[in-house]
Amino acid sequence: MTSLDLHGLGVRVHVTVSGSRVDELTDALRTAWSRCLVPRGSEIDAPPLTVSLEADEDLAPRLQRLTQDVTQTAIQAQRGRLFMFHAGAVTDPRTGAALAYVAPGGTGKTTLSGVLGRTHGYVTDETVGFNLDGRIMPYEKPLSIRPPDFTGVKIETSPDELGLARVHPDARLRRFVLIRRDESLTTPTVEPLGVLDAIVQLTSESSSLSSLGTPLHSLAAFLDARPPTLLVTYAEAESARDVLIEALEET
Known part of the structure; x- marks a missing residue:
């Protein structure tokens, strides 16, 4: 033992x-x-x-x-302590600004983390947790990867083994992106969301949001102080990479 x-x-x-x-x-x-x-x-x-x-x-x-x-x-x-969402995230290697890409399980967060993490710091591929000022508590877990002969068991793979960049020491959430898959698309589509629309869609992918004090009011204030939440629809992670990096780094 x-x-x-x-x-x-x-x-x-x-x-x-x-x-x-x-x-x-x-x-x-x-x-x-x-x-x-x-x-x-x-x-x-x-x-x-x-x-x-x-x-x-x-x-x-x-x-x-x-x-x-x-x-x-x-x-x-962390229930009642942090905002937590079902999301992957990466950080800008220069500033620590983070992009969180939110989606249900099995819809591409891990694949995106592997693609974006080649150049931007890997935060997590599963759950993003942060406080009211946006400071992220990194969760650099192994990435749960489906093998080619997937039969229900994923392979837990270290971000070091995949060569992913290190998370910035002062990671702070700058922006949310809601991701959707559509294999019929040849190029990704990008749709900015208003604060209310963003809240409706984000809350369905949250963990214990109701345990926080005034959660919807606090989330609305958080979103209102940051660049608009985007809905990005794409076919393959590689095709979405440039769109998501631009969403993180735009001034």
Whole structure:
């Protein structure tokens, strides 16, 4: 039996690792969670988790399940403390300004994170958490990637293994983009949204928004002070890259 601490979303999660293949599992966790092994300061403790791997069990499902458990544990720990949305995000390497691209699970956030993260700092591919002034609590979790022979189990892959850029040390949310997929498009479409329309669409992809004080009023004020939220519809992540980088960096 051994243990390790995982840090992300402003939370520390203590994980106990056990089973007959404890060394193999621990090594795999350290590799996949390579960017979440060092504390960032001002963290809160979440309830501890346990994970085990026995001789007759597959490694990949255990890693995928732990990623889900860590994410849910961290979200619950920050309930009522942070704005949290189902989103990937990257930071401008010069300024720390961040773009959060919001969408339901399975609609391209991880793929976009892999594409945008080649040049812009990887924040997360799953949950963006930030406070009222926009300061982001990075969650540099392993990216959950579908293999070519996908049968329901994703491969938890370290951002280091994928060569993704490091998150800026002062990441602050500058803009939201709602992303949608349409394989019939040859070029992405971009539609600016008003604050009310943006709130309606963002709230459906939020985590525990109602636990915050005056959440809709606070979110409206947050959006009103920033560039308009965009609805970007695209076919493939590569085709959307330039549009999204421009949305982040435009003055």
